[in-house]
Amino acid sequence: KSEYDLLVIGGGSGGLACAKEAAQFGRKVAVLDYVEPSPQGTQWGLGGTCVNVGCIPKKLMHQAALLGSALKDAQHYGWNISQPVQHTWSVMAQAVQNYVKSLNWGHRVQLQDKKVKYFNIKGSFSDPHTIRGLTKAGKEIVITAEKIVIATGGRPKYPTHIAGALEYGITSDDLFWLKESPGKTDLYHSFVLYVSLECAGFLTGIGLDTTVMIRSIPLRGFDQQMSSLVAEHMESYGTKFLKKCIPTKVEKLESNKLQVTWKNTDLGTEESDSFDTVMWAVGRVPDTKTLNLETVGVKTNPETGKIIVDASEATSVPHIYAIGDITEGRPELTPTAIAAGKLLARRLFGQASELMDYDNVPTTVFTPLEYGCVGLSEEKAVQCYGSDNIEVFHAYYKPLEFTVAERDATQCYIKMVCLREREQRILGLHFIGPNAGEVIQGFALGIKCGATYRQLMKTIGIHPTCAEEITKLHITKRSGLDATVTGC
C-alpha cells in the first residue's frame, strides 16, 4: 500500500494547484519541488517558473518600464519633473525579488494549511509507484504513491553549439535575480517566443542599451501581422534589432565585457560588438531527463522531450499523469496549468468527469506595447477555412491618453477574424495597445459563448476606452478601405 494517495512532482503553477485541490478531498498528498541551479548559479524557492522566473517578475519589470513612459507622459499633463530622471536596477530588482520571496513563503504556508507534505528534493522514479531523492543534506528519501502527477515544467535552453554560450551567457532564469544592472544587453532570440521580446522591451524601457538578435521571425506561432507590429513598435521605442543574424561565438574581453560575433545570413558577412550581458532566449526544454521516465515506461516525444498525454492528462502509464509546460501539444501558460491541475484532481478524487478545454485560451505578450489575443491567428483561420470563407474586420485607433502625451499610436491596431457566413462567428480577436490583457479577457468569455460579429455590434461601448473600439469594428480587409478610426 502506497504511503500517499497523490504525489505531485513539481511545485509550480500546475503542480501546486493540483496538490491543493486533491487535499480538499481529504486525500494524503505530497509535493516535491527542487530547483537545479542555473549554469550561472541562480536558484529560487517554491512556486515554479511563473512565480520566480516568469510571469510575476516579468510583469513587474514591464510595469517598471511602463512607469518610465508614464514619467515622460506626465510632463505633457502638467507634472513638473526635473531632469535628470534615472533608473536604478538594484532598487527594482530588490523590490521584485522581495515580492517573489513573499510568494514562495505564501505557498509554503498554503501547503501547510492544506496538510500537503512538501519535500525540497530532486526525485526520480525507481519503480512505477516509487520516487527516490536526496535532500540537500544528502539524506535519501523514498516516497510511494497511488497516483503520480508530473509537473516539472521546463528550463531555458542554451545554444551549446555556440562557443562561450554556456560560460558567458545568461537566460531568463538569471535575469530576474541579477543584483546589478545588466547594462548593455544583447538578447539572442532564435525564433521563439515572447520571452525575449518582453525582456528586451522592459530593459529598453528602463534605459538600457538593448539589442535583439533574431534568426528568422519574431513571435513564431502568433499572428504574424500582429507580431510585426509589435516588433516595429519596439524598434521605434529604442530596441535595436539584428535581423537574420546568427551568433557564432561569445568571448570575454579584458574589460570583462563580452564580445559577440555573428553571421548576417542576408549579407553573408560576419560582424561583432561588445556587450555587458548576453541573454539567450532560444526556447525552453522540458525538465524530464533526471526523472528516469524510461524505467517506468512514460512515453515522451523524442523530438521535444515532452510527455505525451491524452485528453485526461494521462501518460502511457495508467496511474501517472502530467500537466503544465511539460506536456506535449499544450499551451505553456500558467492559467492552463492551474486549470488542468484542478480538473485533474477533481476527476481523480472528486468523482468529476470534466476534461480540460484547451480551445480559445487567451494570452497576452507584455511587450512595451502589449499584444493580447484569443482564438485563431489570421493565417490559421485561412488555413482552416479558406480566405473566401473568413471576414477580417480591423481598425487602427489612437488611445485617448496618447493624444496629450503626444505618443505615437501607429501600431495600435485591432483585428477580428470571423467566419463569413450568416452569423459571422468570431474565430480570433487580436488587440495591440495599452492594457491588452485587461481588454482581451472579457472578450475571451464572449468567444467561449460562441460570440458572433452581430452580437458584438449590439454591445454598446464604454467611452472613452480602447476596448470600445472592438465593439465598433466595421471596416473589412476585403473592402480595402482605410481602417483608421476617426473622430470621437
Added chain:
Amino acid sequence: LSLLQEAAVLGKKVMVLDYVVPTPLGTSWGLGGTCVNVGCIPKKLMHQAALLGQALQDSRKYGWQYEEQVKHNWEIMVEAIQNYIGSLNWGYRVSLREKSVTYMNSYGEFVEPHKIKATNRKGQVTYHTAETFVLATGERPRYMGIPGDKEYCITSDDLFSLPYCPGKTLVVGASYVALECAGFLAGLGLDVTVMVRSILLRGFDQEMAERVGAHMETHGVKFIRKFVPSKASMPGRLKVTAKSTEGSDILEGEYNTVLIAIGRDACTRNIGLETIGVKINEKNGKVPVNDEEQTNVPYVYAIGDILEGKLELTPVAIQAGKLLARRLYGGGSTKCDYINVPTTVFTPLEYGCCGLAEERAIEQYGKQNLEVYHSLFWPLEWTVPGRDNNTCYAKIICNKNDSNRVIGFHVLGPNAGEVTQGFAAAIKCGITKELLDETIGIHPTCAEVREDKLHL
C-alpha cells in the same frame, strides 16, 4: 452627429444646428457636444493626469529616481487638453463638410410644424424647413437655486477650460460627475471636499458606490455628508453656508472654488416644442419616445441625453443615432438595444459595471434566486509600491433559475473600463457562471481574477 453622418452617406439632404449658450461665467465651446467639450474627453484626460501623479509615486518603488518635489501645473494641462478638443471640433467641421451636411452655429426653435427659426450669435435670423427633425440637444448642469450660486460657483461646463487652478475646492453633489471631478482634482494635489445630501452615485449598485467613496476618503478627499449648501457669498474669499438635512446644524467653509454637480437638465424648454405639440415630461424636461426614438409627433424624433428613461451616455446616443438614420433612410429595422449597457465611473479607483445592481437584481428576481460571487483582489502592479491590498473588488450576480446566467457584473480596480467592455460582450452572448469558470484567465492581469478566486 453620428446620425447626420449616417443619413448623409445614405444620400439625404441634411442640416445640423449647434449652439452653445454661454455659462453664467461666460464659458462656451465648439462643435461636438458635451462629450467632446465638457464631458467624457476632458474628464478622462484630467483623470489620466491624476493617475500619472500616482504613477510618479509608484515609480520610485520601481527604481526611478528624480527630485523629490513634484508639482502639477494646471495651466499646462488645460492648454494641452483644450488644444486636443479644438482639434476634435475642427475634425467634426471637416467631416460634416466632406459629407455635405449643412452646419449652422445657430440656436434653433420650432415656429410652426416642419419649420424652425435659426438665430446665430450676431442675432441674424433664418428659417428652415425639413421633412424630419431629430432633437438631440442634450443637457446642461443644474444650479442649486440658492443665493450666489450663479455668481460665484462653477460647474463642469467651466472646469475643463478654467484658466486658473481651482485650488481649494468644494464639490457639491454625489453624482459620477461630482466624484470623478473631486477625484482628479485631489489627484492633482488640490484640497478637495465633497458635500453630499444623501447617497453616493444614485442609481448605481450601492455597495460599489460606498467602496468608491471609501477609497476616495482614504486618499485624502474630505466628505461632508447629509448637508446642502444654503448660500454662497464672497465677503473676502468664497464662503459657503450649508444646512444639515437632519437637524438645524449649520456649517460654514471657505474655498477657492465651488463646483456644482447635482444633476443636469434637458435643453428642451425654449426650443418651441409646445408650438408643434411635442410632449415633454414637465418635471425634468425629458422627451418620452417609443422604441424607435419617435416622439408623439410622428415627424419628430429624439436621441441622447434628453430621452426619458434612457441612459445618458455617449455610446448609447451614437448607436441610437446611427440606427435611427438607417431605419429612416437605409431600409434598416434594427432598434437600439438598451439592455445591459456597460459603463464606467472614472473615479481614482475606477468602477466598471454591466447589467443589474445587486439591489435591483434582488428586487426583480428575489434574493433566494440569486447567487452573488465576489472577491477582493490585489493588482500585481500594486504589490511593489505597497498600495492597498484589500480595496480592489469584483462581484458578479447570477440568476440561479436560468443556468446561473450572469445578470450583473461589477468591478472596482484599475482600468475598469477596459476590463468591463469584454464582459459586456460576454453578457450580450448570455454568459453563465459555468462558462465563466471554464474560460482561462490571462495571467497576470486584474481581469483574470474572477476566474478561480470568485467564491460566495
